[in-house]
Amino acid sequence: MSDQSSDQNKNNQFTIIKDDPNDGHEGYGIGSISLENMSSVIVDPNEDKAYVDMEAMHARSAVERRVKFQSDPEAVENGKLYWIVWVTTDNGENGAYFAGVGSSHLIVDRSIKRAYKSMPEHVKHMEDSLKGKISIDNMDEHSKKLLKDFLADFEGGDMWKNSSDELKNALSE
Template sequence: MSEQDNNQRPPEKKEKKSLSLNVVSNKEHRGFGAGTIDLSDVACVMIDNGEAYIDVGAMHAKSKIERGIKFSTNKEDVPNGRPCWIVWVAVDRNEEGAFYAGATACPMLVDSEARRGWKILAQHVNNLDYAIKRRFMLDELGAEEKQALKKLLVSHNAEWWERSSDKLKEALNV
């Protein structure tokens, strides 16, 4: 085979590697994708004015509520803010089928008119992690918000609700 033949060969296609959120640790790196978290089984539920709905944009702080809002970590910057919630809901599967495995709520204040808001990003990240780790942290939600979340989860998939743990059902029983 001549050098010219080598140059005319199409380049070999490499297998495309998928990217996911990588968790950094002090352990020895074990290659591409090691220590990643799969966020495909986490849903973002927004609760605003007593209504709960799924908003995938919340995963990147671009939910309908958050778009165009300048957030602060100081509550005093948002004196006329209305309370809103992001609830991270993790879904898991066992031999019976899928179920709601974790749910954690994060508060926000949003003043759409002033385009200002309050939230603690670290709490949102930590609560997302807790939902992935199959925890339920819904105590901060009021009765109206709990009812809205329960209604959404049941209407989204009643079978998942039935297979979910009693911890979730008790937390949302109002």
């Protein structure tokens, strides 16, 4: 992260859980989903990097811009693989930690301005992350290592140290 510009570092932050907007209220808004404690990490195995891109929360990450999404992965058979990793944070007795992680892939072919992603897959992995599940079995080993290195180095590694053995083991396989 040290070679990145200061502007990118400002955006390279995880959203830490905030107060529950429904705290003390039993009516309107109950049952709604808060994404305040979720961040999106882009893992780019083509460039050997991982970074936070909050625009992915609205399908507007740098990877997703200026391409037309196709419902058939065959339409982008020469595309490059990317991962959007939905990372949910929480606060525990030792401080903030990575509570849930779900990964979804994208295939992007900039030369033809086409891309593929499965919206149901993205929604499922976002939901898994929000529920505190670790859902990264679909990632290749190289991409897992990039994600592990990014999370382990993030802001001195305290959040990684406070995270579950399940997450650490899943990223070490």
